[in-house]
Amino acid sequence: MDKAKRSNGLISLARTMRTQATDAEQLLWKHLRSRNLGGFKFRRQVVIEPYIVDFVCLDAKLIVEADGGQHSENMAEDAVRTAFLEGRGHRVLRFWNHEILGELDNVLACIHSALIDPPSP
Numbered sequence: 001m002d003k004a005k006r007s008n009g010l011i012s013l014a015r016t017m018r019t020q021a022t023d024a025e026q027l028l029w030k031h032l033r034s035r036n037l038g039g040f041k042f043r044r045q046v047v048i049e050p051y052i053v054d055f056v057c058l059d060a061k062l063i064v065e066a067d068g069g070q071h072s073e074n075m076a077e078d079a080v081r082t083a084f085l086e087g088r089g090h091r092v093l094r095f096w097n098h099e100i101l102g103e104l105d106n107v108l109a110c111i112h113s114a115l116i117d118p119p120s121p
Contacts, residue, residue: 007049010049010050011047014046014052017052018045021044022068022097023097023101024066024097024098024100024101025044025054025066027100027101027104028064028095028104029042029044031104032044032055032064037108037112037115038112038115038116040059040060040115041057041058041059042056042057043056043057043058048085048088048090051084053065053085054066057115060091060114060115061089061090061091062090062091062093062111062115063085063090063091063092063093064093064095064111065092065095066095066097067095067096068096068097078094091114091118093111093114
């Protein structure tokens with residue numbers, strides 16, 4: 001498959017994923033959208049080839065992933081994905097769905113802290 005077709009396929013999949021968000025993704029998006037968290041702009045289900053990330057603040061190069069139970073079986077793949085994204089200059093924060101649903105204030109505080117206190121070069 002050529003790059004253009006793969007890219008279009010990822011974009012189409014990202015659109016579909018926006019309409020089929022999990023409860024945890026919906027809850028987190030409610031707090032990240034419209035610059036609700038410290039004035040930072042987030043986008044959801046964004047293609048960063050060859051992946052689709054759950055949420056990203058492009059200005060801060062911060063990616064936030066909401067991980068469900070399937071991720072406990074794919075930890076090696078997630079590690080490869082995280083290493084790739086970090087290699088492109090992004091920071092990646094991962095939260096389990098149960099953390100988002102049960103400890104939302106802590107999750108938002110962690111994200112906000114990462115936004116206002118970027119790592120040293």
